[in-house]
């Protein structure tokens with residue numbers, strides 16, 4: 035009994051850093067943030083509780099509403115396009131093609147780079163006076179218009195383009211490893227049955243890839259909620275506030291505008307959104323009944 | 331699987347024998363066309379960045395963004411590295427580069443070490459509350475950073491590490507811990523448990539087994555962890571801008587300050603050179619690591 | 635019903651020639667087993683028959699039709715795989731009917747065929763389940779059903795029982811045999827398990843290194859293996875091999891062991907006239923050796939017995955003959971003393987003699 039106890043002490047000692055981080059950096063800060071959001075804190079935290087007034091104020095702030103709308107548009111656009119493009123690329127790479135490695139490397143390299151680099155690259159390409167628009171005009175189509183980056187109602191779509199450029203390789207990589215995991219005999223069986231390739235993909239492969247698809251959606255959703263650097267580098271939230279996103283809203287109010295009450299209320303809203311996204315998924319991944327997991 | 335075959339149609343043509351005669355089919359052509367267009371979409375921005383960085387400003391103003399430079403110059407690269415300006419500071423992007431290096435090295439080493447230790451304790455040892463600890467840790471990987479930031483700033487200020495090198499390194503350790511722990515926990519859990527049991531029977535203690543048995547066996551997962559952390563920390567912007575302080579701004583932050591600064595004339599060629607320079611470290615990691623990078627992604631895709 | 639004929643077939647993957655100059659004629663209604671160690675090209679041959687891979691040279695005929703360039707679905711074959719390869723997200727009914735739907739078979743016809751297959755295989759209660767909810771044996775039944783509904787004349791099996799546990803394997807083996815008797819279709823069955831081969835086959839094609847070593851009935855394969863590989867691969871426990879030389883003295887054939895011992899081979903039918911002094915291997919199955927009574931045509935073999943291994947119905951006695959490891963199968967009730975040196979008897983007519991260099995039967 036004695037030696038065992040001593041060993042266990044060592045394992046608790048080893049977990050001290052993780053414990054401190056979890057308790058102070060995660061749980062403590064999270065609770066503190068939520069707590070501040072119920073006070074009238076401005077530049078510094080105060081203990082003057084005012085109920086949900088900050089939340090009312092938050093949802094009366096058009097900039098916040100625009101941020102949320104943009105997040106939804108960006109999220110839907112990014113996830114849909116990445117899933118479709120990523121799956122098509124993975125399926126194409128799975129056809130015993132030549133230069134498979136080269137193509138895979140090309141599709142994935144943007145994912146290695148930062149959002150800042152991605153944003154700045156696309157900002158330059160889409161530059162209305164010197165970028166693609168001007169190039170096409172120089173070719174003779176003098177009325178050609180592609181200046182979304184400076185259009186109030188289009189700027190967020192530019193963010194989607196840049197986001198897709200950066201992240202669809204990730205989906206491709208996940209999907210490709212999913213496709214490679216499919217039993218080759220299944221393809222043979224389908225061939226014997228005379229099932230056309232596209233039907234195999236649609237009726238057999240896609241349903242089998244559900245876990246991969248869900249993982250991709252969760253990963254992309256988290257990127258959507260967190261999107262900050264990309265917008266900073268690409269549009270700066272502009273023109274005006276037309277491409278604002280929640281993460282940027284929060285940081286602006288925390289540090290630029292020193293309204294931490296409002297900012298923490300916004301943070302808490304984000305927190306709830308993320309919990310709504312990931313709770314079902316965590317349940318599915320870690321706690322779903324064994325029966326559904328079987329058959330692999 | 332998409333290819334179709336065409337058969338000799340003429341009656342009494344050659345008796346079928348040997349491989350099926352194949353003609354290039356529409357499906358196959360379509361496949362390569364799609365791949366080529368996709369490749370173009372991914373390569374074009376990099377191409378544009380490179381050619382722009384080699385042009386003179388005079389040539390850039392003409393507006394042929396896709397054209398090759400008429401007379402290539404590396405002057406913008408030198409300028410970007412040595413003398414690009416952020417506001418009134420004109421030390422070039424090299425300042426940010428060295429800041430990033432100084433942030434990167436301790437952050438990567440410490441976060442991997444702590445992650446390995448935590449993963450080891452959680453996977454192979456019976457610790458009360460281990461599941462709870464791990465669950466909260468995982469949660470930390472998913473929640474938006476905005477929830478943690480303000481209180482962290484306050485805590486850092488109180489203990490005097492806000493805006494310092496220590497501050498930014500600690501931040502990277504904090505937010506790298508979930509993924510690192512997950513990686514090592516899954517890795518150690520996948521090793522044959524007999525190995526660990528044998529070491530226990532031989533009288534190895536917690537730290538002895540960790541340092542003498544587990545760490546030496548961890549090379550593959552350490553490589554994966556390094557790839558994830560080096561690219562992740564190098565590409566970080568948010569923590570750098572908040573926690574690093576004026577003196578230690580990492581390269582991404584400095585790059586954004588250079589490019590998106592509102593003062594003076596925009597030197598697009600210098601900006602693009604600086605941008606490529608900033609992307610260089612993760613790109614080198616990517617091209618060298620090859621399949622390991624994909625492995626890292628799969629491991630980081632948080633599978634239980 | 636259909637014959638299958640493989641003519642001068644050659645298959646290569648890149649530079650690796652897996653099959654070369656392979657000929658195989660399968661009669662209609664025949665149950666052929668392709669038997670061989672893993673990696674010898676059995677699946678490759680089966681896949682070529684199915685049209686799942688391109689042949690490099692040669693032809694494949696099914697039912698009197700040259701199908702070398704036909705699509706798998708047009709060859710009139712059904713196939714069953716080791717991993718079952720069921721469509722995971724479809725019910726059993728879905729699995730059985732999907733191919734027929736693709737072929738635009740009328741609905742009533744589909745239902746009829748599914749019902750018939752389900753009845754034959756006794757999987758009616760499972761029709762609404764998904765593969766994940768079935769046991770291994772049930773899954774393989776469904777996979778067989780998927781081949782059955784195609785209403786074809788030739789069935790291809792690629793190690794269909796290898797993923798099952800021993801008991802289920804025996805059960806399903808019997809059922810497969812019954813199925814073959816009932817349908818009378820041509821069946822080509824790949825396995826590395828010699829028991830399956832011996833019990834199921836009308837004829838066995840023993841393969842090694844991409845070459846058919848012997849094509850014959852199970853009895854013939856067991857009794858008169860054409861070369862040392864076949865002799866060693868078929869039969870369990872494996873045949874005993876003793877190296878030595880042939881000795882022809884006064885018109886009588888004998889086998890000289892390394893230590894000089896002569897073993898009389900009178901009664902052994904040589905394929906060709908034996909030459910004196912030719913290095914050879916004598917092969918005797920453990921069950922062909924008798925430790926107790928000598929029969930009229932028997933010859934004597936001096937054996938050292940060292941170890942007895944009881945296996946229930948019978949026992950295996952291990953030892954050596956002139957330094958070469960040797961095993962004898964005896965009745966489970968019998969007893970021998972170990973260690974001991976005794977004379978054992980065998981009938982040369984049942985034994986095999988192979989050329990030492992080429993391994994071919996002499």
Ligand SMILES: Nc1ncnc2c1ncn2[C@@H]1O[C@H](COP(=O)(O)OP(=O)(O)O)[C@@H](O)[C@H]1O
Nearest residue numbers: 647650652670671672673674675676677678679
């Ligand atoms: N698609 C392939 N590409 C390259 N080599 C292959 C391929 N399929 C099989 N082989 C090789 O062909 C040989 C025979 O394989 P197979 O027919 O699967 O053997 P088995 O008798 O075990 O079924 C093996 O050496 C295998 O490595």
Ligand SMILES: [Mg+2]
Nearest residue numbers: 676677678793
């Ligand atoms: Mg095989």
